[in-house]
Amino acid sequence: MSRALTCGALLALALGSPLLAQEDPSAKQERLELREHRGSVMGTSLQITALGPDAKVLEEAIAEAVAELKRVEDKFTTWRPSELTRLNDKAGEGPQTVSQEQVRLIARALKIGELTKGAFDVTFKSFGRLWNFKAKPPVVPTPEQIKEALQRVGYQKVKVDLKANTVSLPKGTAIGLGGIAKGYGVDRAMRALMKRGIKHALVNAGGDLKALGRKHGQAWEIAIKHPREREWVLAVLPVSNVCVVTSGDYERFYEHEGKRYHHILDPRTGYPSEGCMSATIVAPDAAFADALATAMCVLGPEEGLAIVESLPRVEAILVGLDGKVHLSKGLPRKSIQQR
Numbered sequence: 001m002s003r004a005l006t007c008g009a010l011l012a013l014a015l016g017s018p019l020l021a022q023e024d025p026s027a028k029q030e031r032l033e034l035r036e037h038r039g040s041v042m043g044t045s046l047q048i049t050a051l052g053p054d055a056k057v058l059e060e061a062i063a064e065a066v067a068e069l070k071r072v073e074d075k076f077t078t079w080r081p082s083e084l085t086r087l088n089d090k091a092g093e094g095p096q097t098v099s100q101e102q103v104r105l106i107a108r109a110l111k112i113g114e115l116t117k118g119a120f121d122v123t124f125k126s127f128g129r130l131w132n133f134k135a136k137p138p139v140v141p142t143p144e145q146i147k148e149a150l151q152r153v154g155y156q157k158v159k160v161d162l163k164a165n166t167v168s169l170p171k172g173t174a175i176g177l178g179g180i181a182k183g184y185g186v187d188r189a190m191r192a193l194m195k196r197g198i199k200h201a202l203v204n205a206g207g208d209l210k211a212l213g214r215k216h217g218q219a220w221e222i223a224i225k226h227p228r229e230r231e232w233v234l235a236v237l238p239v240s241n242v243c244v245v246t247s248g249d250y251e252r253f254y255e256h257e258g259k260r261y262h263h264i265l266d267p268r269t270g271y272p273s274e275g276c277m278s279a280t281i282v283a284p285d286a287a288f289a290d291a292l293a294t295a296m297c298v299l300g301p302e303e304g305l306a307i308v309e310s311l312p313r314v315e316a317i318l319v320g321l322d323g324k325v326h327l328s329k330g331l332p333r334k335s336i337q338q339r
Contacts, residue, residue, distance in 0.1 A: 031053075032051040032052055032053060032200065032216065033051065033052060033053065033054070033055040033058060034049065034050070034051050034058075034215075034216075035049075035050055035051075035055060035058040035059055035062055036048065036049045036050075036062075037062045037063075037065075037066060039066065041066070041069045041070060041073055041185070041205055042069075042073045042077075042181070042182050042185065042205065042206070043079075043206075044182070044205060044206025044207075045204075045205070045206050046066070046069065046204070046205050046206070047202070047203075047204045048062050048065055048066065048189065048193075048201070048202070048203050048204075049201060049202045049215075050062055050193055050198050050200065050201040050202075051198075051199075051200040051201070051213075051215065051216070052197070052198055052199070052200065057196060057197065057198075058198070060196065061192065061193050061196035061197075061198050062193070064192045064193075064195075064196065065189040065190070065192040065193050065203065066189070067192075068185070068188045068189050068191075068192045069185045069186075069188070069189045069205065071188075072181060072184060072185035072188055073181075073185065075099075075101070075102070076102075076105070076177045076181040076184075078125065078174075078176055078177075078178075083098060083099060083102055084102070084175065084177060087102070087167055087169070087175065088125070088169070088174040088175060090169070091169035091170060091171055091172060091173050091174065092169070092170060092171025092172070094168060095159070095161065095164070095166035095167070095168045096166060096167055096168065096169075097164070097165055097166055098165060098166065098167050099165070100165050102167070103160055103161075103162060103165050103166070103167055104162065105177065105180065105181070105184060105287070106122065106158065106160055106167055106175065106177070107160045107162060108180070108287065108288075109122045109155075109177065109179075109180050109291060110122070110155050110158060110160065112180070112288065112291045112292065112295070113155035114155070115307065116292070116295040116298075116299065116307060118154070118155065118267055118268055119266075119267070119268070119275075119294075119295040119298040119299045119303075120179060120180075120267075120291050120292070120294055120295040120298070121153065121154070121155045121267035122155060122158070122175045122176060122177060122179070122180075123152070123153045123154055123155055123157060123158065123173050123174065123175060123176075123267070124153060124176060124179075124265050124267040125174040125175055125176030126149055126150075126152040126153050126172065126173050126174050127141075127146055127149035127150055127152075127153060127265070127270045128176055128265055129174070130145055130146065130149060130270075131263075131265065141270075146269075146270035146271070147270075149270065150269075150270050152170065152172040152173045152174075153173070153267055153270075154173075157169070157170050157173050158173070158175065179290060179291050179294040180287050180290050180291040181287075181290075182205050182206065182208045182290055183208045183243070183245055183285075183286035183287040183288070183289055183290025183291070184286070184287035184290070185205060185208075186203050186204075186205050186208045186209070186210050186243070186286040186287075186290075187210065187243075187285060187286045187287055189203045189205075189210075190203050190210045190212060190286075193212070194212070198212070199212065199213045200212060200213030200214055200215065201213065202215070202220055207245065207246045207247070208243075208245045208286055208289075208290050209222060209243060209244045209245065209286075210242075210243045210286050211239045211240055211241065211242060211243075211244070212240075212241060213240060213241070214240055219238035219239060219240050220238070220239050220240060221236050221237070221238055221239075222236065222237045222238075222239055222244045223235070223236050224236070224237065224244075224246065224280050224317055226319070227248040227249065227277040227278035227319055228277065234317070234319075234325060235317060237282065239282070241284075242282060242283070242284060243281075243282070243283055243284065243285060243286040243289045244280060244281070244282050244289070245280070245281050245283075245286060245289035245290050245292075245293045246278060246279065246280040246281075246293060247264060247278065247279050247290075247293040247294050247296070247297050248264075248276075248277055248278030248279070248297065248319075249263075249264060249272070249273070249276075249277055249278070249297065264294060264297045264298070266298045267298070268298075273297045273298040274300075274321065275296065275297050275298045275299045275300030275301075275303075275304065275320075275321070276296055276297045276299075276300055276301065276304070276318050276319055276320055276321065277319040277320065277321060277323075278297070278318070278319045279293045279294075279296030279297050279304065279316065279317075279318050279319075280293065280316065280317040280318075281293045281296065281308075281314065281315070281316050282314070282315040282316070282331075283311075283313065283314045283315075284313055289314075292307075292308075292314070295307075296308075296316060296318055300318075300320060300321075301318045301320045301324075301326040304316065304318055305318065305326060305328055308328045309328060309329060314328075315327075315328045315330045315331050316328045316331075317331065
């Protein structure tokens, strides 16, 4: 059972979790250069920080990491022509040959769909196109439109062949990888840094974050903010060699006739999710954490934490719609301070 805390508290999390960084009094205090890149990718902010003895190597490594993120964006976007849109255009035409990278990521997404019983489902794109959060004024789809589109939704409809590198979609079904591609891009960016010998770095793409090593001998500190009052810090996590991914209903939303509509859609209903205000996942892999955080927003604290507790080396901080904060068992409460 989760420990529920009121949102009027500052959570200081104990360092008992194996995923959270421990104090390292023996850490070498060698002089390291620090370089940072700030920009944008996949429609969100991007920050890459890297430390090392050679400034030129840091700059080159960061440039390669940025290029890798943009490559992933170009490959998996549905906002402009890409390998993924070409696959969607061939729905109903039998198995389509795709790159090994694409078939593997789709296969991973389908497994997470199975794990979450459809709360994460890449075929949400089949109805997600009805929701345009950039339109002015926004238009809410009719119940009839959603009902009709839901007939084409279901991760089970997607057939992949990892040996042949093929994917088959039924006619009218479309895949969207927005719930996993950003985390995957963060993983790839960190891999690019590590290939250049970088041992201490942080990659943060709009809340999908991966930490490597330390910053001047200290753990990277990640602040988890309240989903409604963004200046309000709920928790500070000391992390190293781990990913922290947060999803929430505050990222893109609009209000229509007194009701709040946000961009995290429930694949089972066709409407914005009603499980959590926000979900933070701590895990070794950013792609997995990205998809799981999305699913938590759909499932809510009770169902969501039941899944988290079944997974090794995965922790969660979930803010329910009632304003309570729920922690997985590996994140014990150390102290509570009233706001």
